[in-house]
Amino acid sequence: MPVLVYTENAEGKFKKSTFEAVSYARAIADQNNTTLTAISIGDVNTTELAGLGKYGAEKVLNVSNGKLKNFINQAYAAVVAEAAKKVGAEVIVLSNSFSGRGLAPRIGVKLEAGVADGAVSLPDRSLGKFIVKKSAFSGKAFALVELTSANKVISLSPNSYKVVETGSTAAVEDFNPDVKASDLTTIIKEIVRSTDKVSLPDADIVVSGGRGLKGPENWGMVEELAGLLGAALACSKPVSDSGWRPHSEHVGQTGIAVSPNLYIAIGISGAIQHLAGVSSSKVIVVINKDADAPFFKVADYGIVGDAFDVVPKLIAAIKEYKASA
Amino acid sequence: MKILVCISNVPDTTTKITFSENNTQFNATGVQFILNPYDEIALARAIELTDGGNGSVTVINVGEVNTEPTIRKALAIGATDAVRINAKAHDAWFVAYQIAKYVKANPFDLILTGRESIDYNGTKVAAMIAELLDLPSVSIIKKLDIEGINITVEREIEGGKEVLTMPLPIVAGTAEGVAEPKIPNMRGIMSARAKPLTVIEPVEVKTFSEVVSYETPAPRGQVKLVPADDVGKLVVLLHEEARVI
Numbered sequence: 082m083p084v085l086v087y088t089e090n091a092e093g094k095f096k097k098s099t100f101e102a103v104s105y106a107r108a109i110a111d112q113n114n115t116t117l118t119a120i121s122i123g124d125v126n127t128t129e130l131a132g133l134g135k136y137g138a139e140k141v142l143n144v145s146n147g148k149l150k151n152f153i154n155q156a157y158a159a160v161v162a163e164a165a166k167k168v169g170a171e172v173i174v175l176s177n178s179f180s181g182r183g184l185a186p187r188i189g190v191k192l193e194a195g196v197a198d199g200a201v202s203l204p205d206r207s208l209g210k211f212i213v214k215k216s217a218f219s220g221k222a223f224a225l226v227e228l229t230s231a232n233k234v235i236s237l238s239p240n241s242y243k244v245v246e247t248g249s250t251a252a253v254e255d256f257n258p259d260v261k262a263s264d265l266t267t268i269i270k271e272i273v274r275s276t277d278k279v280s281l282p283d284a285d286i287v288v289s290g291g292r293g294l295k296g297p298e299n300w301g302m303v304e305e306l307a308g309l310l311g312a313a314l315a316c317s318k319p320v321s322d323s324g325w326r327p328h329s330e331h332v333g334q335t336g337i338a339v340s341p342n343l344y345i346a347i348g349i350s351g352a353i354q355h356l357a358g359v360s361s362s363k364v365i366v367v368i369n370k371d372a373d374a375p376f377f378k379v380a381d382y383g384i385v386g387d388a389f390d391v392v393p394k395l396i397a398a399i400k401e402y403k404a405s406a
Numbered sequence: 407m408k409i410l411v412c413i414s415n416v417p418d419t420t421t422k423i424t425f426s427e428n429n430t431q432f433n434a435t436g437v438q439f440i441l442n443p444y445d446e447i448a449l450a451r452a453i454e455l456t457d458g459g460n461g462s463v464t465v466i467n468v469g470e471v472n473t474e475p476t477i478r479k480a481l482a483i484g485a486t487d488a489v490r491i492n493a494k495a496h497d498a499w500f501v502a503y504q505i506a507k508y509v510k511a512n513p514f515d516l517i518l519t520g521r522e523s524i525d526y527n528g529t530k531v532a533a534m535i536a537e538l539l540d541l542p543s544v545s546i547i548k549k550l551d552i553e554g555i556n557i558t559v560e561r562e563i564e565g566g567k568e569v570l571t572m573p574l575p576i577v578a579g580t581a582e583g584v585a586e587p588k589i590p591n592m593r594g595i596m597s598a599r600a601k602p603l604t605v606i607e608p609v610e611v612k613t614f615s616e617v618v619s620y621e622t623p624a625p626r627g628q629v630k631l632v633p634a635d636d637v638g639k640l641v642v643l644l645h646e647e648a649r650v651i
């Protein structure tokens with residue numbers, strides 16, 4: 082069963098979550114001794130495309146069509162499904178990014194494929210089955226989902242599979258399927274991308290602030306800490322509800338779910354709805370002045386203390402560590 | 407303007423999640439079920455858009471009879487009428503297929519879902535309904551406005567946002583920001599009992615996925631506390647022990 086991976090780009094560049102998806106798709110292909118083809122849609126240059134070989138793609142189908150420059154899930158799903166038919170792919174992998182979540186279910190319907198959304202590990206193929214593990218109940222459990230259809234679509238949760246570099250280049254081939262006008266009725270009026278910041282769902286380290294920080298004027302130290310660590314900024318829901326921080330930084334059940342290597346929570350109590358979006362982080366550090374804050378129960382490391390005292394000290398300690406490293 | 411809002415019946419956000427029968431079944435004993443919080447947002451926006459008799463809001467649920475209290479709650483909040491497709495919600499594909507079948511026979515100008523159900527967190531139903539009906543879809547929207555026959559939505563992308571516009575009908579999944587959930591008032595609760603709730607039988611459909619079992623995440627070890635006057639020690643632990651910086 083050949084494997085096809087959809088490789089999402091942002092302004093012509095692939096991101097870490099795309100390399101994770103390719104590495105993951107490679108491993109699935111290897112489980113079955115089969116080929117891995119990638120498909121890219123949009124304006125991506127040949128060097129960038131061929132570079133997907135590094136992560137295990139043998140061939141890249143390049144769809145470069147003015148009408149498909151920007152993501153429209155309806156049209157992209159049609160193109161990916163066509164590509165799957167062309168290469169005879171039975172497993173289609175993509176990243177469970179915002180766009181991926183709008184795309185995977187549509188591809189699933191087109192190919193009569195079961196869709197495993199937000200996979201967190203490689204499929205279990207023992208006993209002739211195809212079982213994918215995904216997070217469920219808003220981070221409180223995992224569900225093991227068997228895909229029983231011949232075709233299968235898997236969207237990979239960002240930060241759950243390590244990028245693997247095998248070191249070759251991929252052959253790039255143009256692919257120009259017809260696109261129906263009725264798939265292109267969506268008009269993209271505006272794209273706003275803050276390129277200077279680390280994107281929250283992709284970040285390795287996240288520094289997050291809660292109501293304990295008292296007001297937006299106190300975020301300077303949080304930003305400094307994040308800057309030192311190359312981290313993305315996040316916040317609790319009341320913080321964004323009060324307009325202290327933008328909604329795009331709100332994590333938790335009703336916000337973004339993150340699973341970085343390191344999550345640092347400052348002045349956040351650890352309500353169950355907050356934990357729903359962060360509990361799959363690998364290491365959790367909590368800074369809170371209340372030793373009984375529920376967050377300490379799910380933390381790996383903690384400091385009981387006043388953020389206005391602890392955070393500046395932490396910044397100083399990291400600067401010192403960096404200087405000596 | 408005729409709006410359809412897809413609603414799901416889910417365990418309350420604060421529920422402790424446990425499983426039975428060798429971790430193959432969700433243990434619903436003693437669990438309080440609620441209207442999925444994102445569906446409350448969809449419903450609230452639908453009611454705003456049809457305010458003052460400018461259309462109707464139908465809520466639809468694929469579920470067994472035990473979901474009716476949640477359906478009645480949606481009627482109490484302000485939906486015009488309700489449909490229940492009498493079947494256990496096997497998976498997103500099954501749900502989407504049943505709803506798409508219903509919509510083919512009963513067209514709507516706009517179909518709203520929540521961005522995800524808080525139990526299975528699939529973010530799949532909206533896009534699947536749209537694909538089955540050959541309509542545009544946007545799975546996670548933060549804003550929704552209608553002008554004439556066009557709809558404009560704002561969707562989140564990594565590190566930013568996108569504004570999209572397209573002709574109705576479409577299917578969209580609502581997230582925080584689209585509307586504030588509404589709380590039913592006494593009059594709503596009284597009138598909900600009299601509003602129509604139609605029960606229809608499901609159509610046959612092949613299924614493509616099965617939940618085999620569940621796992622609960624391994625508990626984290628005891629938290630290691632570092633004294634507030636020795637912050638440098640935290641940096642050492644993160645570097646040498648946790649190896650994350």
Ligand SMILES: Cc1cc2nc3c(=O)[nH]c(=O)nc-3n(C[C@H](O)[C@H](O)[C@H](O)COP(=O)(O)OP(=O)(O)OC[C@H]3O[C@@H](n4cnc5c(N)ncnc54)[C@H](O)[C@@H]3O)c2cc1C
Pocket residue numbers: 290291292293294316317318319320331332333334335336347348349350351352353354355358368369370371374386387388389419443
């Ligand atoms: C349906 C639903 C969905 C929700 N979704 C989300 C969600 O997605 N994300 C989310 O975050 N919340 C969500 N919530 C809200 C959630 O229940 C909590 O209310 C919220 O997470 C609390 O935010 P907080 O920890 O910043 O504030 P608080 O609970 O007020 O906690 C502030 C913490 O700061 C500490 N503190 C105070 N001063 C200092 C200081 N000087 N130094 C150090 N620590 C200090 C306090 O001890 C306290 O623990 C949701 C709620 C509901 C009902």
Ligand SMILES: Nc1ncnc2c1ncn2[C@@H]1O[C@H](COP(=O)(O)O)[C@@H](O)[C@H]1O
Pocket residue numbers: 411412413414415442444445466467468469495498501518519520521522523524526527528529530531532
């Ligand atoms: N059983 C159901 N009946 C009706 N609508 C549903 C059902 N399950 C899910 N939905 C809708 O689909 C949305 C997304 O669900 P999911 O794809 O499971 O995350 C929910 O917010 C609901 O609006």
